[in-house]
Amino acid sequence: xxxxxxxxxxxxxxxxxxxxxxxxxxxxxxxxxxxxxxxxxxxxxxxxxxxxxxxxxxxxxxxxxxxxxxxxxxxxxxxxxxxxxxxxxxxxxxxxxxxxxxxxxxxxxxxxxxxxxxxxxxxxxxxxxxxxxxxxxxxxxxxxxxxxxxxxxxxxxxxxxxxxxxxxxxxxxxxxxxxxxxxxxxxxxxxxxxxxxxxxxxxxxxxxxxxxxxxxxxxxxxxx
Amino acid sequence: xxxxxxxxxxxxxxxxxxxxxxxxxxxxxxxxxxxxxxxxxxxxxxxxxxxxxxxxxxxxxxxxxxxxxxxxxxxxxxxxxxxxxxxxxxxxxxxxxxxxxxxxxxxxxxxxxx
Numbered sequence: 001x002x003x004x005x006x007x008x009x010x011x012x013x014x015x016x017x018x019x020x021x022x023x024x025x026x027x028x029x030x031x032x033x034x035x036x037x038x039x040x041x042x043x044x045x046x047x048x049x050x051x052x053x054x055x056x057x058x059x060x061x062x063x064x065x066x067x068x069x070x071x072x073x074x075x076x077x078x079x080x081x082x083x084x085x086x087x088x089x090x091x092x093x094x095x096x097x098x099x100x101x102x103x104x105x106x107x108x109x110x111x112x113x114x115x116x117x118x119x120x121x122x123x124x125x126x127x128x129x130x131x132x133x134x135x136x137x138x139x140x141x142x143x144x145x146x147x148x149x150x151x152x153x154x155x156x157x158x159x160x161x162x163x164x165x166x167x168x169x170x171x172x173x174x175x176x177x178x179x180x181x182x183x184x185x186x187x188x189x190x191x192x193x194x195x196x197x198x199x200x201x202x203x204x205x206x207x208x209x210x211x212x213x214x215x216x217x218x219x220x221x222x223x224x
Numbered sequence: 225x226x227x228x229x230x231x232x233x234x235x236x237x238x239x240x241x242x243x244x245x246x247x248x249x250x251x252x253x254x255x256x257x258x259x260x261x262x263x264x265x266x267x268x269x270x271x272x273x274x275x276x277x278x279x280x281x282x283x284x285x286x287x288x289x290x291x292x293x294x295x296x297x298x299x300x301x302x303x304x305x306x307x308x309x310x311x312x313x314x315x316x317x318x319x320x321x322x323x324x325x326x327x328x329x330x331x332x333x334x335x336x337x338x
Binding site: 050051052073074075076079080082084085086087088091098099100140143145 | 251252255259301303304305306307309310311312313314
């Protein structure tokens with residue numbers, strides 16, 4: 001089992017502090033949900049952890065060793081699904097998958113997935129947003145990285161694909177640690193083992209809709 | 225004996241694994257190179273035609289054309305960098321490989337067309 005511990009992440013843009021004190025941990029075998037209002041710094045936090053955005057300060061550990069996010073791409077500890085589609089739009093699905101996986105078994109697992117099999121000869125650019133998102137998640141979750149950061153995986157996705165993604169994450173969770181952020185809070189809460197809310201730059205542990213409402217993320221009338 | 229055979233198999237598999245990993249990374253880098261070079265090539269041809277001096281176009285291909293290519297790639301494919309990052313290939317590696325290849329091409333073409 002691996003454990004990623006993050007302490008005191010801070011980040012500001014032009015004298016405007018976004019993250020002032022974010023701390024949490026995640027272990028392989030669990031899904032952590034991160035909530036926060038628009039502009040609260042959820043994506044900023046994921047980019048910092050992935051190593052594509054420099055934090056003002058961070059104190060992070062992977063197992064017992066110090067974790068330096070700027071070394072992550074080189075050492076492949078965390079994989080990241082960004083908000084926007086990232087696959088090359090001009091390639092066919094059957095050409096993209098071998099670029100990511102040399103292992104024939106993994107290639108077959110992805111290319112013969114019931115939802116992907118019929119799309120093999122199509123170019124990524126011609127797929128619908130839901131199809132693109134599904135194959136991206138399928139590819140990201142099959143990478144060797146121990147932890148996966150998913151930024152809005154359910155956004156603009158039809159319910160059938162949402163269910164497929166949920167099933168996939170439930171299986172993948174057995175081997176990896178998943179950090180998930182999305183405004184589709186109902187879907188996220190169904191999947192997560194623990195949740196945090198980023199409010200005024202700080203992380204707060206929350207357990208469900210009631211606490212999300214109490215902390216101003218959900219309207220009071222929606223709370224249970 | 226059996227130990228030797230196990231170690232030999234392990235070594236062979238490791239070499240095979242490393243080779244496939246390198247092959248996979250190279251294929252991805254080559255994909256990036258072609259995407260980037262499309263813009264560089266168009267820009268360099270444009271400069272060459274504008275100045276009516278082919279060697280200026282060739283020099284541009286190995287120098288400022290790269291910058292133009294990077295700007296265009298950033299504008300049109302900014303998010304595709306994450307495709308390479310997840311594979312363990314950073315921007316420095318992508319750009320330095322592409323620049324090196326273009327400089328080699330520039331030198332070869334300059335020697336041919338001098």
